[in-house]
Amino acid sequence: MRVNLDVQSLRSFIKVGETKSFTRAAQALSLTQPAISQQIRRLEDLLGVELFVRERRQVLLTLEGEKLFGYAKDIVACNDKIGGLFEKEKRRETVVLGMPEHFCERVLPHIISNMAIQFPSTQMVVKVARSGVLMEAVKDGEIDLCLVIDELGIASEPPWHTLSVKWFGSAQAGLGDDLKDVPLVLFKPPCGFRSLAIRSLEACGLKWHCVYESEDLMSLRSAVQAGVGVTLLPYVAQAMGLRSLEGVSSLPRLPEFAVMLRERAGWNPGCRQQMLDLIRTAWASEYIDGPL
Structure with a gap:
């Protein structure tokens, strides 16, 4: 038999079984006694068995009620554990x-x-x-x-x-001091470092041409390591295969960042x-x- 059990009804069933009283169960769950009685009746109708019997002014579990009791506690505990799991996630x-x-x-x-x-x-x-x-x-x-x-x-x-920004070239390829037309490796616009490189060279009267454009730092550094051109980067972004070009006097000095x-x-x-x-x-x- 496939049934869809209501967790609140099981909660009420457990409390009645523990307190042996519909009245005390209703008080413990902040419900009315008719509401508790209705939930128990609905559960009994669903399962097709009686769960409680009245005896000497108290309510006791029937044999079928005793069989259900342990399972009901497991179901309610699992339900509360799931609720607590997602409540914790909401508070995260x-x-x-x-x-x-x-x-x-x-x-x-x-x-x-x-x-x-x-x-x-x-x-x-x-x-x-x-x-x-x-x-x-x-x-x-x-x-x-x-x-x-x-x-x-x-x-x-x-x-x-504060952060230094420097010109970098390939550690393997040499770069002459007397630069006339600077081959630039640049980030794609908009980019503050790209703008600074172009602005600085033009302010010194140096020609430039873009030999490589990149969306990301790794690709840009790879192009410089390959020796196709020079770039400017924060000093913290230097990597193996790059060398600072501070000794190249024709390259303009760069501002602090x-x-x-x-x-x-x-x-x-x-x-x-x-x-x-x-x-x-x-x-x-x-x-x-x-x-x-």
Whole structure:
């Protein structure tokens, strides 16, 4: 026989069996006695058996009621366990962190591991994008906080950290000092580093031509490692196969950049300060290019 048992009716059945009274069961469950009686009657009709018998001013389980009792407790316990599982998920806090790709290899693993240790009940979502995209996402309420990069001279707020930006070329291919037409490896627009590279060269009267465009950091670095051209990157984004071109005097000097931590308006969880401190600590453990 296939039946669809009502959990509330089973809950009432268990309580009547425990208290041996419809009245006391109703009080314990904050229900009326007629409601308890109706649930028990519905359960009996569904199963086709009597579950209780009245004896000496108390209500006792019948043989069929005794058979059902243990199963009913298991069903109700399983039901409550499932409810508790999803209630816990609803209470689980989510933090959306944004970060430029330049910082992901070194600082992000520290943040993830420390978050897992210090805030095990918090789920972290990471959005990797360029700083301009991240700042718009913070304004639009799509992410909670993010690390962003901007030129120090035009940053709209005091820097959280200062960062050097340098020209890089292949560690294998040589580059003459007397450059007339600079082969550039660039991120696709819009990109602040792309704009800075072009603007800096043109301000010095140097010609340039783009030999390679990339959407992502790994592809861009691969092109530079292959020796097809030069690029500029935050000093923290250097990698094996790249070398700094500070010794090439014809390349223009580059401005310092500011690293800032932006937060979504109204974002104020109870652990906000601890999370900010965690990110600062993770950064300091990897990047010592400027004052924290």
